[in-house]
Amino acid sequence: MSPMNRKARSAPGREGSASRIDYNPEGKWSVASVTDRYAGLRVQLGGADDFALQPRVYTNPGGMTWTYNIMEGVADGVRRGDRACIELAIAYIEDNIMASYTGYIRERMARSLRRAPLSQFQQTRLATVFLSQLISGNLHKEYREYIRLFRTIGVAEFRSIIEEQRACVKAYVRRAAERLLA
Secondary structure, rough: OOOOOOEEEEEEOOOOEEEEEOOOOHHHHOHHHHHHHHHHHHHHHHOOOOOOOOOEEEEEOOEEEEEEEOOOHHHHHHOOOHHHHHHHHHHHHHHOOOOOHHHHHHHHHHHOOOOOOOHHHHHHHHHHHHHHHHHOOOOOOOOOHOOOOOOOOOOOOHHHHHHHHOOOOOHHHHHHHHHHHH
């Protein structure tokens, strides 16, 4: 099983009884890495007072445990206006990793970022990601929310680039360009 996908683990010495599914990837977006970066960003940028970043964990009566992706917590932090979470969410959208539930998480982040206070630099970073995905034709389900966020940010300065995509051979790219320009 790929390290980016969920990992099923049995407790040592108790095979067949309690097991665990962890939806967090390894590496840059692991729980440890995200919480470390969050702590640094929180000192640098500030964060919401009533918010603590941690993955949601559920254990059923049979002992099965699910650890959900920590980025769901980041999306919650964005909704609360936590500046450290806003920065992490933008970086996550930029990386565009593919694993279990990542598209759903990016959708939630984009929805929350529409109401978040974004700096001009953050808006430009997001616009660059959205434009490169549109030009490459690499549009996933979450692009619908990206269109809404992009329109909130403002597409005026990118209008000519978007209009070029109206002539694309791929119908879904043409539709996305039309929605951006509507």
